[in-house]
Amino acid sequence: xxxxxxxxxxxxxxxxxxxxxxxxxxxxxxxxxxxxxxxxxxxxxxxxxxxxxxxxxxxxxxxxxxxxxxxxxxxxxxxxxxxxxxxxxxxxxxxxxxxxxxxxxxxxxxxxxxxxxxxxxxxxxxxxxxxxxxxxxxxxxxxxxxxxxxxxxxxxxxxxxxxxxxxxxxxxxxxxxxxxxxxxxxxxxxxxxxxxxxxxxxxxxxxxxxx
DNA sequence: GATGCGATTCACT
DNA sequence: GTGAATCGCATCG
Numbered sequence: 750x751x752x753x754x755x756x757x758x759x760x761x762x763x764x765x766x767x768x769x770x771x772x773x774x775x776x777x778x779x780x781x782x783x784x785x786x787x788x789x790x791x792x793x794x795x796x797x798x799x800x801x802x803x804x805x806x807x808x809x810x811x812x813x814x815x816x817x818x819x820x821x822x823x824x825x826x827x828x829x830x831x832x833x834x835x836x837x838x839x840x841x842x843x844x845x846x847x848x849x850x851x852x853x854x855x856x857x858x859x860x861x862x863x864x865x866x867x868x869x870x871x872x873x874x875x876x877x878x879x880x881x882x883x884x885x886x887x888x889x890x891x892x893x894x895x896x897x898x899x900x901x902x903x904x905x906x907x908x909x910x911x912x913x914x915x916x917x918x919x920x921x922x923x924x925x926x927x928x929x930x931x932x933x934x935x936x937x938x939x940x941x942x943x944x945x946x947x948x949x950x951x952x953x954x955x956x957x958x959x960x
Numbered sequence: 961g962a963t964g965c966g967a968t969t970c971a972c973t
Numbered sequence: 974g975t976g977a978a979t980c981g982c983a984t985c986g
Contacts, residue, residue: 829979831968
């Protein structure tokens with residue numbers, strides 16, 4: 750065991766982000782005793798390449814990790830309350846990342862249930878990007894840590910077998926206004942942990958008050 | 961400097 | 974189905 754077998758899953762980090770996203774399906778994230786198998790991910794591109802990406806308009810303090818080497822964790826804060834996890838990919842210097850949208854808890858169920866007391870089923874424990882981060886016990890302090898060398902709180906491990914192509918579905922990214930037609934969301938068919946698709950909801954302007 | 965809204969979730973109608 | 978919570982960043986002045 751442990752000997753690499755022919756055709757064993759590998760992440761080709763410098764591939765385009767949508768290819769990396771596809772490859773990451775089925776991989777397992779380990780955070781201590783807790784393990785989560787990735788069932789849903791989304792790809793985001795770099796400067797000028799993907800209007801939906803945090804890196805589209807260039808480097809900022811928030812997205813700086815996206816411009817670094819692949820295999821690192823990019824964690825960002827959204828809506829003033831939630832953390833979302835990304836795997837940096839692409840060559841160093843070119844910003845790209847894969848948003849981790851959902852997963853199935855395969856170990857450490859009790860610990861995750863304690864972290865997410867509101868969850869009504871185990872499938873819901875890590876369904877949605879902010880829930881996934883909470884299930885793994887990860888927040889902004891993990892931004893910029895490695896996912897592959899064991900120095901960070903999370904470690905990414907390959908699945909025993911790569912998911913077969915027929916089980917992989919793709920479609921538009923969730924909640925994205927720009928480039929809404931780009932099908933860079935990937936998920937595993939039939940997995941109950943996959944989140945529901947929601948189109949970006951344009952906000953209604955508050956009605957003008959007549960004086 | 962002020963304003964508007966987002967790679968979301970949860971409570972509520 | 975809708976709205977609120979609440980912070981960082983882009984945009985406009």
